[in-house]
Amino acid sequence: MNILILGGDGYLGWPTAMHLSASGHEVTVVDNYLRRNICREENSEALYPVPNLRKRVDLWQARSGYAVRTFFGDLADWDFAAEVFDKTRPDAVVHYAEQPSAPYSMLSRRAASLTLNNNLQTTANVIFAVREFCPSAHIVKLGTMGEYGTPNIDIEEGWLEVEHKGRSHKFLYPRQASSLYHTTKIMDTDLLWFYVRTWDLRVTDLMQGPVYGVFTDETGEDESLFPFFNYDELFGTVVNRFAVQAVAGFPLTVYGKGGQTRGYLNIRDTLNCVRLALENPAEKGMLNIYNQLTETFSVNQLADMVQRVGKSLGLDVTINSVENPRKELEEHYYNPAHTGLLDLGLEPNFMTDEVLAQLMELILKHRDRIDHDVIFRGVKWA
Ligand code: USQ
Numbered sequence: 001m002n003i004l005i006l007g008g009d010g011y012l013g014w015p016t017a018m019h020l021s022a023s024g025h026e027v028t029v030v031d032n033y034l035r036r037n038i039c040r041e042e043n044s045e046a047l048y049p050v051p052n053l054r055k056r057v058d059l060w061q062a063r064s065g066y067a068v069r070t071f072f073g074d075l076a077d078w079d080f081a082a083e084v085f086d087k088t089r090p091d092a093v094v095h096y097a098e099q100p101s102a103p104y105s106m107l108s109r110r111a112a113s114l115t116l117n118n119n120l121q122t123t124a125n126v127i128f129a130v131r132e133f134c135p136s137a138h139i140v141k142l143g144t145m146g147e148y149g150t151p152n153i154d155i156e157e158g159w160l161e162v163e164h165k166g167r168s169h170k171f172l173y174p175r176q177a178s179s180l181y182h183t184t185k186i187m188d189t190d191l192l193w194f195y196v197r198t199w200d201l202r203v204t205d206l207m208q209g210p211v212y213g214v215f216t217d218e219t220g221e222d223e224s225l226f227p228f229f230n231y232d233e234l235f236g237t238v239v240n241r242f243a244v245q246a247v248a249g250f251p252l253t254v255y256g257k258g259g260q261t262r263g264y265l266n267i268r269d270t271l272n273c274v275r276l277a278l279e280n281p282a283e284k285g286m287l288n289i290y291n292q293l294t295e296t297f298s299v300n301q302l303a304d305m306v307q308r309v310g311k312s313l314g315l316d317v318t319i320n321s322v323e324n325p326r327k328e329l330e331e332h333y334y335n336p337a338h339t340g341l342l343d344l345g346l347e348p349n350f351m352t353d354e355v356l357a358q359l360m361e362l363i364l365k366h367r368d369r370i371d372h373d374v375i376f377r378g379v380k381w382a
Pocket residue numbers: 100101102103143144145146147182208209210211236237238239241253254255256258260261262263299326328
């Protein structure tokens with residue numbers, strides 16, 4: 001397939017580009033360095049330096065023999081989006097081109113506006129561009145499990161059959177997010193669903209939980225091909241943060257009671273899920289939704305695992321409950337269905353002690369670069 005990856009420089013975009021090109025697809029990546037620029041502005045630099053996208057593409061080609069085409073620009077700008085879609089006419093589009101941080105979206109009015117404008121305008125432009133230049137293309141959109149929030153009933157895979165006064169109807173599963181970022185993802189889903197119904201688009205929306213790790217089949221041990229590894233409060237996800245904190249001797253920052261439960265997945269499984277979604281496209285006029293997670297943990301369980309593995313590596317790991325800067329339930333029911341991707345053939349890479357130890361050993365090599373000041377800044381929701 002001829003595949004366009006939007007946000008191809010990101011934590012997930014770049015590993016996806018390598019994975020899909022290694023799987024035999026013709027890959028084009030698009031990025032405007034939004035994440036790199038925000039990270040620089042906010043002093044949220046990754047643990048190790050990451051080559052720019054042109055250099056990454058060259059390094060990957062030298063290693064694998066596969067060429068990846070690049071476009072640089074802002075997909076929220078229609079003229080640029082139209083040029084990219086017109087020149088590539090893709091069979092499928094993987095849409096990661098969004099501001100991905102919940103804490104950043106809650107930082108200031110400016111950060112909130114950037115998140116809203118970027119995420120919604122980019123999604124709208126993707127929809128308009130697909131209709132104009134490649135109406136049969138399959139859009140694979142990265143959504144988030146955070147769209148559902150933490151309801152006191154089982155979370156279904158995208159849809160809910162509702163019975164009301166003797167009649168029934170299937171609706172999108174109710175959505176109730178706990179950050180502005182997550183709310184933009186709900187709005188994206190609504191936009192996509194509207195245009196699926198109206199213009200017969202083909203869309204798969206992947207409701208993904210927090211991702212951890214950096215190693216993939218394509219990176220091997222080659223650090224020049226690794227994705228960004230953020231451990232700061234804004235752009236680091238919790239498992240990656242805890243692994244760095246353990247190495248740095250920084251008490252693990254469990255927010256509040258630590259009973260917050262989410263569905264996690266190894267970065268290797270993100271790549272496999274996206275590939276499986278591409279290989280099993282939605283029909284015309286269909287919105288397929290999969291819950292993209294492999295196992296659930298509370299924050300306390302994660303902290304205990306990281307502490308145990310850290311100790312086995314000779315690290316002195318302590319756990320600290322800090323006042324929760326976020327507004328979220330700290331104890332709640334959580335039971336999300338996630339059989340769709342397994343049915344398509346996903347073979348999960350679980351969070352074993354070996355997986356965490358490998359990650360911490362990588363961090364140990366870079367421990368001198370860890371900046372304690374960015375680990376916790378306490379961006380408050382309220
Ligand atoms: N948490 C802590 N301590 C920390 C950091 C986080 O207790 O130092 C807690 C948070 O309060 C939250 C949970 O860990 O309850 C997960 O937080 P996170 O920062 O790993 O994940 P989140 O902000 O929800 O966002 C991340 C990605 C986002 C993706 C989302 C999937 O940044 O792009 O959409 O995970 S999900 O969480 O399922 O919505």
